[in-house]
Amino acid sequence: MSLSIDFYFDFSSPYSYIAANRLEGFDARNGKTLTWRPILIGAIFKLLNNPPQTELRQDYMMRDAKRTASFHRMPLNWPSRFPVNPLAACRAFYWLYEDKPDVAIQIALALLKAYWVTDHDISDADYVLDLGERFGIDREYLQEGLNDQTVKDKLRQTTEVAYQRGVFGVPWVFVGDEPFWGQDRLDQMERWVQISGWKY
Template sequence: MSHPIDFYFDFGSPYSYIAANRLESFESRNGKPVVWRPILAGAIFKLLNNPPEPDVRQRYMVLDAKRTASFHKMPLNWPSRFPINPLAACRAFYWLYEDNPAQAIQLAMALLKAYWVMDHDISDADYILDLADRYGIERDYLLEGMNDQGVKDKLRQATEVAYQRGVFGVPFVFVGDEPFWGQDRIDQIERWAQISGWTY
Protein backbone atom coordinates (compact mmCIF):
# COMPACT_ATOMS: atom_id res chain seq x y z
CA MET A 1 0.00 0.00 0.00
CA SER A 2 1.34 3.43 -0.95
CA HIS A 3 1.11 6.16 1.69
CA PRO A 4 1.27 9.89 0.93
CA ILE A 5 4.53 11.52 2.00
CA ASP A 6 4.06 15.05 3.33
CA PHE A 7 7.10 17.26 3.89
CA TYR A 8 6.45 20.23 6.18
CA PHE A 9 9.22 22.81 6.17
CA ASP A 10 10.02 26.48 6.78
CA PHE A 11 12.31 28.48 4.49
CA GLY A 12 13.90 30.07 7.56
CA SER A 13 14.99 26.76 9.10
CA PRO A 14 18.52 25.44 8.46
CA TYR A 15 17.36 21.89 9.05
CA SER A 16 14.58 22.37 6.50
CA TYR A 17 17.27 23.39 4.01
CA ILE A 18 19.23 20.22 4.76
CA ALA A 19 16.12 18.01 4.59
CA ALA A 20 15.01 19.58 1.30
CA ASN A 21 18.36 18.77 -0.27
CA ARG A 22 18.06 15.18 0.94
CA LEU A 23 14.42 14.80 -0.16
CA GLU A 24 14.71 16.49 -3.56
CA SER A 25 15.67 13.21 -5.25
CA PHE A 26 13.47 11.00 -3.03
CA GLU A 27 10.96 10.23 -5.81
CA SER A 28 13.65 9.29 -8.32
CA ARG A 29 15.20 6.92 -5.75
CA ASN A 30 11.98 5.37 -4.51
CA GLY A 31 9.31 6.00 -7.12
CA LYS A 32 7.19 7.73 -4.48
CA PRO A 33 6.31 11.42 -4.75
CA VAL A 34 6.80 13.83 -1.85
CA VAL A 35 4.22 16.56 -1.28
CA TRP A 36 6.06 19.72 -0.26
CA ARG A 37 4.19 21.84 2.28
CA PRO A 38 5.92 25.04 3.43
CA ILE A 39 4.46 26.40 6.65
CA LEU A 40 5.04 29.23 9.09
CA ALA A 41 6.83 27.52 11.96
CA GLY A 42 6.68 30.73 13.99
CA ALA A 43 2.88 30.58 13.94
CA ILE A 44 2.99 27.01 15.29
CA PHE A 45 5.45 28.03 18.01
CA LYS A 46 2.99 30.73 19.10
CA LEU A 47 0.15 28.21 19.25
CA LEU A 48 2.39 25.98 21.38
CA ASN A 49 3.46 28.90 23.57
CA ASN A 50 7.05 28.14 22.60
CA PRO A 51 9.41 30.98 23.57
CA PRO A 52 12.09 32.20 21.13
CA GLU A 53 15.31 30.24 21.01
CA PRO A 54 17.54 31.15 23.97
CA ASP A 55 21.00 32.39 23.00
CA VAL A 56 22.74 29.23 24.17
CA ARG A 57 20.49 27.02 22.01
CA GLN A 58 20.83 29.27 18.99
CA ARG A 59 24.62 29.25 19.28
CA TYR A 60 24.50 25.46 19.30
CA MET A 61 22.10 25.42 16.33
CA VAL A 62 24.51 27.53 14.26
CA LEU A 63 27.35 25.12 15.02
CA ASP A 64 25.26 21.98 14.53
CA ALA A 65 23.61 23.11 11.29
CA LYS A 66 26.99 23.92 9.73
CA ARG A 67 28.45 20.62 10.93
CA THR A 68 25.45 18.62 9.69
CA ALA A 69 25.46 20.28 6.27
CA SER A 70 29.19 19.61 5.98
CA PHE A 71 28.61 15.96 6.90
CA HIS A 72 26.17 15.69 3.99
CA LYS A 73 28.57 17.62 1.72
CA MET A 74 26.21 20.59 1.41
CA PRO A 75 27.26 24.24 1.56
CA LEU A 76 25.72 26.26 4.40
CA ASN A 77 26.70 29.77 5.44
CA TRP A 78 24.79 31.19 8.38
CA PRO A 79 22.82 34.18 7.05
CA SER A 80 23.37 37.70 8.34
CA ARG A 81 19.58 38.12 8.70
CA PHE A 82 18.19 35.51 11.08
CA PRO A 83 15.42 34.82 11.66
CA ILE A 84 13.46 35.99 8.63
CA ASN A 85 9.78 36.11 7.73
CA PRO A 86 9.18 33.41 5.06
CA LEU A 87 5.66 34.60 4.20
CA ALA A 88 6.36 35.82 0.65
CA ALA A 89 8.41 32.72 -0.21
CA CYS A 90 5.62 30.43 0.99
CA ARG A 91 2.99 32.30 -0.99
CA ALA A 92 5.09 32.18 -4.16
CA PHE A 93 5.50 28.44 -3.70
CA TYR A 94 1.79 27.71 -3.23
CA TRP A 95 0.83 29.84 -6.23
CA LEU A 96 3.09 27.75 -8.46
CA TYR A 97 2.58 24.36 -6.83
CA GLU A 98 -1.02 23.75 -7.83
CA ASP A 99 -0.33 23.92 -11.58
CA ASN A 100 3.36 23.01 -11.70
CA PRO A 101 4.76 21.21 -8.62
CA ALA A 102 8.16 20.65 -10.25
CA GLN A 103 8.55 24.36 -10.94
CA ALA A 104 7.47 25.24 -7.39
CA ILE A 105 10.02 22.81 -5.93
CA GLN A 106 12.72 24.20 -8.21
CA LEU A 107 11.97 27.71 -6.91
CA ALA A 108 11.87 26.45 -3.32
CA MET A 109 15.33 24.92 -3.71
CA ALA A 110 16.62 28.13 -5.28
CA LEU A 111 15.20 30.19 -2.40
CA LEU A 112 16.66 27.88 0.24
CA LYS A 113 20.07 28.06 -1.43
CA ALA A 114 19.80 31.83 -1.81
CA TYR A 115 19.22 32.21 1.92
CA TRP A 116 21.32 29.42 3.44
CA VAL A 117 24.29 29.62 1.07
CA MET A 118 24.38 33.08 -0.52
CA ASP A 119 22.87 35.21 2.28
CA HIS A 120 20.12 36.83 0.20
CA ASP A 121 17.05 38.26 1.90
CA ILE A 122 14.26 35.93 0.77
CA SER A 123 11.72 37.81 2.87
CA ASP A 124 11.94 40.54 0.19
CA ALA A 125 9.22 40.00 -2.43
CA ASP A 126 11.23 41.87 -5.08
CA TYR A 127 14.15 39.51 -4.59
CA ILE A 128 11.84 36.50 -4.96
CA LEU A 129 10.40 37.92 -8.18
CA ASP A 130 13.88 38.59 -9.58
CA LEU A 131 15.03 35.07 -8.69
CA ALA A 132 11.93 33.47 -10.17
CA ASP A 133 12.47 35.39 -13.40
CA ARG A 134 15.80 33.55 -13.83
CA TYR A 135 13.80 30.31 -13.91
CA GLY A 136 11.40 31.55 -16.55
CA ILE A 137 8.60 32.46 -14.15
CA GLU A 138 6.87 35.59 -15.35
CA ARG A 139 7.18 38.38 -12.80
CA ASP A 140 3.66 39.82 -13.03
CA TYR A 141 2.15 36.33 -12.91
CA LEU A 142 4.01 35.46 -9.71
CA LEU A 143 3.30 38.83 -8.12
CA GLU A 144 -0.40 38.28 -8.76
CA GLY A 145 -0.19 34.92 -7.03
CA MET A 146 1.69 36.22 -4.01
CA ASN A 147 -1.16 38.67 -3.44
CA ASP A 148 -3.95 36.22 -4.20
CA GLN A 149 -6.35 35.69 -1.28
CA GLY A 150 -6.73 32.03 -2.10
CA VAL A 151 -2.96 31.54 -1.80
CA LYS A 152 -2.91 33.41 1.51
CA ASP A 153 -5.70 31.14 2.75
CA LYS A 154 -3.86 28.04 1.52
CA LEU A 155 -0.74 28.93 3.51
CA ARG A 156 -2.78 29.62 6.63
CA GLN A 157 -4.67 26.35 6.22
CA ALA A 158 -1.47 24.37 5.64
CA THR A 159 -0.01 25.76 8.85
CA GLU A 160 -3.21 25.05 10.79
CA VAL A 161 -3.40 21.48 9.45
CA ALA A 162 0.24 20.93 10.36
CA TYR A 163 -0.49 22.04 13.92
CA GLN A 164 -3.56 19.80 14.10
CA ARG A 165 -1.50 16.84 12.88
CA GLY A 166 0.98 17.35 15.70
CA VAL A 167 3.76 19.23 13.92
CA PHE A 168 5.79 21.08 16.57
CA GLY A 169 8.99 21.81 14.63
CA VAL A 170 10.52 21.62 11.18
CA PRO A 171 11.31 19.73 9.12
CA PHE A 172 8.49 17.28 9.80
CA VAL A 173 7.51 14.43 7.49
CA PHE A 174 4.48 12.15 7.53
CA VAL A 175 4.51 8.86 5.67
CA GLY A 176 0.79 8.24 5.77
CA ASP A 177 0.05 9.00 9.41
CA GLU A 178 3.50 8.03 10.71
CA PRO A 179 5.31 11.15 11.98
CA PHE A 180 9.03 11.85 11.67
CA TRP A 181 10.66 15.00 13.05
CA GLY A 182 14.05 16.24 11.93
CA GLN A 183 16.38 15.96 8.97
CA ASP A 184 18.19 13.15 10.78
CA ARG A 185 15.16 10.89 10.22
CA ILE A 186 15.41 10.86 6.42
CA ASP A 187 16.94 7.37 6.35
CA GLN A 188 14.07 6.03 8.48
CA ILE A 189 11.54 7.86 6.30
CA GLU A 190 12.99 6.28 3.19
CA ARG A 191 12.96 2.79 4.66
CA TRP A 192 9.43 3.22 6.08
CA ALA A 193 8.16 4.34 2.69
CA GLN A 194 9.85 1.39 0.94
CA ILE A 195 8.42 -1.37 3.16
CA SER A 196 5.25 0.33 4.50
CA GLY A 197 6.60 0.45 8.04
CA TRP A 198 7.65 -2.02 10.67
CA THR A 199 6.41 -3.18 14.05
CA TYR A 200 7.69 -1.44 17.16
Protein backbone atom coordinates in the same frame (compact mmCIF):
# COMPACT_ATOMS: atom_id res chain seq x y z
CA MET B 1 -4.22 2.76 -1.77
CA SER B 2 -0.79 4.35 -1.35
CA LEU B 3 -0.16 6.49 1.70
CA SER B 4 0.31 10.24 1.36
CA ILE B 5 3.82 11.48 2.10
CA ASP B 6 3.90 15.09 3.32
CA PHE B 7 7.05 17.16 3.82
CA TYR B 8 6.51 20.16 6.12
CA PHE B 9 9.30 22.73 6.15
CA ASP B 10 10.05 26.40 6.81
CA PHE B 11 12.38 28.44 4.61
CA SER B 12 13.97 30.05 7.68
CA SER B 13 15.02 26.69 9.18
CA PRO B 14 18.57 25.45 8.52
CA TYR B 15 17.46 21.87 9.00
CA SER B 16 14.70 22.37 6.43
CA TYR B 17 17.39 23.51 3.99
CA ILE B 18 19.36 20.33 4.65
CA ALA B 19 16.27 18.11 4.46
CA ALA B 20 15.01 19.66 1.23
CA ASN B 21 18.31 18.99 -0.50
CA ARG B 22 18.39 15.44 0.80
CA LEU B 23 14.82 14.86 -0.39
CA GLU B 24 15.45 16.12 -3.91
CA GLY B 25 14.84 13.15 -6.18
CA PHE B 26 12.81 11.28 -3.54
CA ASP B 27 10.01 10.47 -6.01
CA ALA B 28 12.38 8.92 -8.55
CA ARG B 29 14.24 6.92 -5.89
CA ASN B 30 11.13 5.47 -4.32
CA GLY B 31 8.42 5.50 -6.96
CA LYS B 32 6.27 7.56 -4.58
CA THR B 33 5.10 11.17 -4.56
CA LEU B 34 6.42 13.45 -1.83
CA THR B 35 4.17 16.47 -1.32
CA TRP B 36 6.09 19.59 -0.32
CA ARG B 37 4.25 21.77 2.22
CA PRO B 38 6.00 24.95 3.37
CA ILE B 39 4.57 26.32 6.62
CA LEU B 40 5.18 29.15 9.08
CA ILE B 41 6.76 27.38 12.04
CA GLY B 42 6.78 30.65 13.99
CA ALA B 43 2.98 30.61 13.99
CA ILE B 44 3.03 27.09 15.44
CA PHE B 45 5.55 28.14 18.10
CA LYS B 46 3.12 30.87 19.16
CA LEU B 47 0.29 28.37 19.44
CA LEU B 48 2.53 26.13 21.53
CA ASN B 49 3.72 29.03 23.71
CA ASN B 50 7.29 28.05 22.96
CA PRO B 51 9.87 30.18 24.78
CA PRO B 52 11.93 32.56 22.62
CA GLN B 53 15.20 31.35 21.17
CA THR B 54 17.93 31.70 23.77
CA GLU B 55 21.44 32.78 22.85
CA LEU B 56 22.80 29.48 24.17
CA ARG B 57 20.40 27.45 22.05
CA GLN B 58 21.04 29.51 18.93
CA ASP B 59 24.81 29.23 19.35
CA TYR B 60 24.48 25.46 19.46
CA MET B 61 22.10 25.38 16.49
CA MET B 62 24.48 27.47 14.39
CA ARG B 63 27.31 25.07 15.14
CA ASP B 64 25.23 21.93 14.70
CA ALA B 65 23.61 23.07 11.44
CA LYS B 66 27.00 23.88 9.91
CA ARG B 67 28.43 20.57 11.10
CA THR B 68 25.43 18.63 9.78
CA ALA B 69 25.51 20.36 6.40
CA SER B 70 29.23 19.64 6.13
CA PHE B 71 28.58 15.98 6.97
CA HIS B 72 26.18 15.84 4.01
CA ARG B 73 28.65 17.79 1.84
CA MET B 74 26.40 20.83 1.56
CA PRO B 75 27.46 24.45 1.90
CA LEU B 76 25.83 26.42 4.70
CA ASN B 77 26.66 29.96 5.80
CA TRP B 78 24.66 31.41 8.66
CA PRO B 79 22.64 34.33 7.26
CA SER B 80 23.08 37.89 8.52
CA ARG B 81 19.30 38.11 9.10
CA PHE B 82 17.86 35.28 11.20
CA PRO B 83 15.12 34.37 11.23
CA VAL B 84 13.32 35.98 8.32
CA ASN B 85 9.64 36.10 7.46
CA PRO B 86 9.19 33.59 4.60
CA LEU B 87 5.71 34.73 3.54
CA ALA B 88 6.70 35.71 -0.01
CA ALA B 89 8.67 32.50 -0.53
CA CYS B 90 5.78 30.35 0.71
CA ARG B 91 3.17 32.17 -1.36
CA ALA B 92 5.28 31.92 -4.51
CA PHE B 93 5.62 28.19 -3.93
CA TYR B 94 1.90 27.57 -3.47
CA TRP B 95 0.99 29.75 -6.45
CA LEU B 96 3.17 27.57 -8.69
CA TYR B 97 2.88 24.15 -7.08
CA GLU B 98 -0.52 23.06 -8.36
CA ASP B 99 0.26 23.57 -12.05
CA LYS B 100 4.06 23.50 -12.07
CA PRO B 101 5.15 21.32 -9.12
CA ASP B 102 8.63 20.58 -10.49
CA VAL B 103 9.30 24.28 -11.04
CA ALA B 104 7.92 25.15 -7.60
CA ILE B 105 10.27 22.62 -5.97
CA GLN B 106 13.27 23.92 -7.90
CA ILE B 107 12.40 27.48 -6.88
CA ALA B 108 12.01 26.35 -3.26
CA LEU B 109 15.47 24.76 -3.37
CA ALA B 110 16.87 27.93 -4.94
CA LEU B 111 15.28 30.11 -2.24
CA LEU B 112 16.67 27.88 0.50
CA LYS B 113 20.12 28.09 -1.07
CA ALA B 114 19.79 31.85 -1.49
CA TYR B 115 19.12 32.23 2.22
CA TRP B 116 21.35 29.54 3.69
CA VAL B 117 24.32 29.82 1.36
CA THR B 118 24.49 33.25 -0.28
CA ASP B 119 22.74 35.35 2.41
CA HIS B 120 19.95 36.83 0.29
CA ASP B 121 16.92 38.31 1.99
CA ILE B 122 14.14 35.97 0.89
CA SER B 123 11.60 37.99 2.89
CA ASP B 124 11.95 40.63 0.14
CA ALA B 125 9.16 40.03 -2.39
CA ASP B 126 11.23 41.70 -5.13
CA TYR B 127 14.00 39.15 -4.61
CA VAL B 128 11.48 36.30 -4.86
CA LEU B 129 10.12 37.80 -8.10
CA ASP B 130 13.65 38.20 -9.49
CA LEU B 131 14.42 34.59 -8.72
CA GLY B 132 11.19 33.47 -10.34
CA GLU B 133 12.18 35.26 -13.54
CA ARG B 134 15.42 33.24 -13.61
CA PHE B 135 13.21 30.15 -13.81
CA GLY B 136 11.15 31.60 -16.66
CA ILE B 137 8.21 32.71 -14.50
CA ASP B 138 6.57 35.92 -15.67
CA ARG B 139 7.06 38.61 -13.02
CA GLU B 140 3.52 39.96 -13.16
CA TYR B 141 2.09 36.45 -13.01
CA LEU B 142 4.11 35.63 -9.89
CA GLN B 143 3.27 39.00 -8.34
CA GLU B 144 -0.39 38.11 -8.77
CA GLY B 145 0.28 34.93 -6.82
CA LEU B 146 1.92 36.74 -3.92
CA ASN B 147 -1.25 38.81 -3.50
CA ASP B 148 -3.78 36.06 -4.22
CA GLN B 149 -6.20 35.45 -1.33
CA THR B 150 -6.53 31.75 -2.15
CA VAL B 151 -2.76 31.36 -1.83
CA LYS B 152 -2.73 33.28 1.46
CA ASP B 153 -5.49 31.01 2.76
CA LYS B 154 -3.62 27.91 1.56
CA LEU B 155 -0.53 28.83 3.57
CA ARG B 156 -2.57 29.61 6.68
CA GLN B 157 -4.62 26.44 6.38
CA THR B 158 -1.58 24.24 5.74
CA THR B 159 0.12 25.66 8.82
CA GLU B 160 -3.02 25.06 10.89
CA VAL B 161 -3.32 21.48 9.62
CA ALA B 162 0.33 20.84 10.47
CA TYR B 163 -0.32 22.03 14.02
CA GLN B 164 -3.44 19.87 14.29
CA ARG B 165 -1.45 16.85 13.10
CA GLY B 166 1.07 17.38 15.89
CA VAL B 167 3.89 19.18 14.09
CA PHE B 168 5.99 21.11 16.60
CA GLY B 169 9.19 21.55 14.61
CA VAL B 170 10.64 21.34 11.12
CA PRO B 171 11.48 19.54 8.97
CA TRP B 172 8.71 17.02 9.49
CA VAL B 173 7.53 14.21 7.23
CA PHE B 174 4.35 12.19 7.57
CA VAL B 175 4.09 8.85 5.81
CA GLY B 176 0.38 8.39 6.20
CA ASP B 177 0.01 9.11 9.90
CA GLU B 178 3.54 7.98 10.81
CA PRO B 179 5.55 11.05 11.93
CA PHE B 180 9.24 11.66 11.34
CA TRP B 181 10.71 14.84 12.86
CA GLY B 182 14.10 16.18 11.85
CA GLN B 183 16.47 15.79 8.96
CA ASP B 184 18.24 13.06 10.92
CA ARG B 185 15.18 10.81 10.52
CA LEU B 186 15.06 10.95 6.72
CA ASP B 187 16.95 7.69 6.16
CA GLN B 188 14.56 5.94 8.52
CA MET B 189 11.61 7.59 6.78
CA GLU B 190 12.73 6.47 3.32
CA ARG B 191 13.25 2.92 4.56
CA TRP B 192 9.74 3.02 6.06
CA VAL B 193 8.38 4.03 2.65
CA GLN B 194 10.31 1.30 0.85
CA ILE B 195 9.19 -1.61 3.04
CA SER B 196 5.80 -0.26 4.16
CA GLY B 197 6.93 0.21 7.74
CA TRP B 198 7.66 -2.20 10.55
CA LYS B 199 6.24 -3.14 13.93
CA TYR B 200 7.59 -1.47 17.05
